[in-house]
Amino acid sequence: MVVKIHGMAMSTCTQRVATALREKNVPFEIVPIDFAKGQHKGPEHLKIQPFGQVPVMEDDGFFLFESRAIVRYIANKYKDQGTRLIPTDLKGAALVEQWASVEVADFDPYASAIVFEKVFKGMFGLGEADESKVKELRSKLDAKLDVYEKILSTRSYLAGEEVSFADLFHLPYGSLLTPAGHGDAITSRPNVKAWFDRLSARQSWKETQAAAQQ
Template identity: 70%
Template structure:
């Protein structure tokens, strides 16, 4: 049996896994979860993911949820093929984990709710909280100022090589532009250069194309 991902091509967290699988050159099957009809809350899905969320990895009877944990699993299982997403030496791996913690605490914590306010709320006919948007943007800009300092010294967040910590930024980072806030990235030269390199990778282009056809 091959890798199956229970999720949706348009789901940001599913995309986080899909881009990693493509970097590792691992074929996978997307098992589409029907959000519109509450498929993510169905008893069958909740057996795999008790919080009723996506995505879920299925690998020959092994089930794993939480997108970042899944990417780490993929990176280790397929360490010998495709792009190396985390080095095996202790210090190199520690730097990648440091960068991954930075993404979670200093990027996703602000980018994700900002995208929710400016993109997803509009999709579902809800009202955007402008004060919340302003607050989130201000905090995200302060964090990206630090990113710009880091990336002035090295091409990727963990050093000279791409890692899964960089890839983690792609789904929500790309959707900032959809919500009208792409300039938080493009106005910072080193962040802009780094993010454009990530978006230009074939793995991400394939992931975006798959989302547009689902």
């Protein structure tokens, strides 16, 4: 049975999952959820995602929500095919989880909030960006990325020399910093830029981006 992803191809969290599925060479289809019609808050969707969000994975009758949890499930279930997104050794796997936690705590809160203020507010008619808030968010993001810059001076990816799901987690919002007018948060740091360029060049991400534009 083909894995189904209930969501939107342009959704950042759906893209996180779609990229991992492509890395693992897992066939899947996106079951579109129409936000404009409020389908994400409708009774059918709430049965599988009680918070009314996307994406939700459906795998042979098993439903799972939260994009990062879905990616972990995919990485473990299909560990022997495609790109190995999590090391087989205990210490390597722990380092990946360490950096996955860093993404949640020290990257996403600032990058996603900047994108919300500078991109999504205008896209969804939610008013003007709060520039004072953006300035504060950018300052905090810069401090975090300064640490990334030091770490990435010693390795190709966050947890070592092999790409992991912790790296891929950064792609959706990291890629939107440029249209948000803050791409220099990444490009002004040579090691961070080289790392993000490697991630952005992956075929899985290119295909995910192309699907989002259809």
